[in-house]
Each structure stands twice: as structure tokens, then as C-alpha cells.
Amino acid sequence: MGKYLMFWELNRSLIPVDPQERGQGFALLMSVVQQDIEKGLTKDWGCFVGEGNGYCVVEGSEVDIAKMVQQYSPYCEFSTHPVASLDQMNEVIQSL
Numbered sequence: 001m002g003k004y005l006m007f008w009e010l011n012r013s014l015i016p017v018d019p020q021e022r023g024q025g026f027a028l029l030m031s032v033v034q035q036d037i038e039k040g041l042t043k044d045w046g047c048f049v050g051e052g053n054g055y056c057v058v059e060g061s062e063v064d065i066a067k068m069v070q071q072y073s074p075y076c077e078f079s080t081h082p083v084a085s086l087d088q089m090n091e092v093i094q095s096l
Helices: 019-039 062-072 086-093
Strands: 004-010 042-047 054-059 076-083
Touching: 004 042, 004 062, 019 054, 042 062, 054 062, 062 076
Parallel strands: none
Antiparallel strands: 004 054, 004 076, 042 054
């Protein structure tokens, strides 16, 4: 199982102008985020204040992560970075 740092960004062309519609859409997205946290897939999540983007730390297989990302399409786009742990990096260093 891998760990990934993911940066997400809202698709601004799909954000409603009407504040009530916008709030309903954001609430729906946040409920999906909460479900991912409860499933244990998302370990940390945050939104950069005043911006339409943020980050999350997720753990799972490549298939798990690909399925997770599809839940947010087309409303969010992700940039994904696999992360090595301290133990993994120590193993690399010991092999030198």
C-alpha cells in the first residue's frame, strides 16, 4: 500500500455563480471527503484558505487512489506524488 501527497484544484468553470447553489455543491464535495476519511483512505485533508485548491494525504493501492479521484471528476483535478517514509529512505541510504 502506497502513500500519496495529492494537490487538488477545483474546476472553476463548473462553480455556480449563485451562492446557494455553490454552497450545495461544496457541501456535496465535503461529504465525499468525509466518507474517504471514514473509510481510512484519506489520512489528512486541507483547503488553502481563500483559494480553490488544497491537499490531501491518502494511503492505498494505485487502484484505490484512481477510484477515489474519479469520485471528484469533473469538479476537481489532482496532481499526485508518491511519498517514501523515513524507514523507506533509511533502507535506500543503507543500500549505498
